[in-house]
Amino acid sequence: MFGFYLSQLFNGITQGSIYALMAIGYSLIFGTLGLVTFAYGDIVIFGVFVGYYFYAVLGLNLILAMLLALPITFLFGVLVEKICYEKFRKEARMLMLITTVGFGIFLRSASQIIFGTGNKSIPTLIEGKIEIGNLNILYIQLGIIIFTLIFIYALRYFLNNTRTGIGIRALSMDQDAAKLVGVNVDKSIKFGHSLGVVLGVFGGIMLGSFYNAISPMMGPNLGLKAFTAVVLGGITSIPGAVIGGYILGIMENLAVAVFSSGYRDVVAFIILIIVLVVKPSGLFGKEVKF
Amino acid sequence: MLKAEDLKIHYGHVEAVKGISFEVEAGEIVTIIGSNGAGKSSTLRGISNIEDKAGGKVIFQGEDITSLPAHEIVDKGICHVPEGRHIFSQLTVEENLYMGSYSKTDQTKAEYQDKLARMYDIFPRLKERRNQDGGNLSGGEQQMLAIARGLMMDPVIMMLDEPSLGLAPLLVEQIIKLIKEINEDLGTTILLVEQNARKALSIAHRGYVMETGNIIMSDRREKLINDPKLAEAYLGVG
């Protein structure tokens, strides 16, 4: 029995890593645009499908196909920014919010037309497992956890130590001031947004590879998970997003262990409602307006 | 050096700047004074293109920069220290200064360090607080930081928007003195926007007086100081 909980905990950490990746991507997008997005999950799934397409339709090597999807989704992120945000920078912020809702629906429908409505299966990126006592740890789980940590540290380094990164942090605090010191705000916003998209897509690839299935209909659900994780952590805080992701992943899997797998998705809603009622600024964030 | 011709800034139906023209020569300190809502900040925001212009032209060193994007205007050597300081509140003091050199892509690391050291010489207080968040500084320190951040870009001209706003008299004195030193020692041309007309005119060579979107007077400093109408309206009688 103890072993069962332990393995659920480990599943939770794996799942939490994926949510953490998606959440830091979301947090980065929120930071650069100063606005929540409702298209995130659909964009992420679309990106995973790009990789799937390379693999299943064009017959590329699985890992190569998924790696190739990342730069392509970066460019796709630039396009999304152009469509959903660029033209509306000077308009009421509500407008951009609504464009993301519309774009999400559009993308989900388009993905269904292009890739089909059903589940597609993705093989595991890394096969194999190790057994410690009666605890089974899959290599893919270790891979996910390690890659997540690498991405988190790389992002941290980028934001704290590079010119572009510090510029993105600066513009997320004060766009006018950023312009006045010479930041090409338009370009930096596109960069930050696309980087957020790529992080999310990477998380999506890990998810698809862990559960061996993806579908265009997963988008809204994934978007909700990422949103919940960042709200829990404090929406502008990247470390908060990481912690929020892990808490969500672990809670979900414990709920599955204690009740049944049907309860998985309820956890996110419960966390979201509690946080928004009790502490809208999240665990580590400052007060922000959505 | 910097010339505005028939500059117009509108916010919807509000005509904040109604077609003004003025000029700043190299090496000068020129001030634009005027009371609340006169359109002074809008004028500067229009020049640095963080506000759209409804009309007019901006010429800098003979080049038309009217519609250059804001970051390219910075590249030309025009520094705008905005009203309300606009410090990056969650960047450290040092990161704020680093952001000041953002446009200096051809600068070596040593040159950057050198300039940073010079800023810390001028502003020892900033050195003490280099690792604190900009948002935790006092108003006076934030104004120092805003100016230091501007100086990091080696500006040809510095446009300062109400640097004395909200500061204690002693600090106002200090800032005004500093602006004069920047002009004299570094040779930086200054366009100083102020409500505090007396202080601004104490260091300016020339001044323009703005009222509800128009320039209503412009003259050399001695003339402005002794103008009876101005004395009543802006300098406080006596």
Ligand SMILES: Nc1ncnc2c1ncn2[C@@H]1O[C@H](COP(=O)(O)OP(=O)(O)OP(=O)(O)O)[C@@H](O)[C@H]1O
């Ligand atoms: N973003 C804006 N939207 C609408 N109206 C604005 C905006 N900014 C300024 N205004 C209006 O334009 C006019 C000029 O404002 P501006 O800030 O340029 O004046 P100012 O001379 O800098 O005043 P102050 O000394 O108080 O800073 C004012 O009537 C102001 O209300």
Ligand SMILES: [Mg+2]
């Ligand atoms: Mg003003």
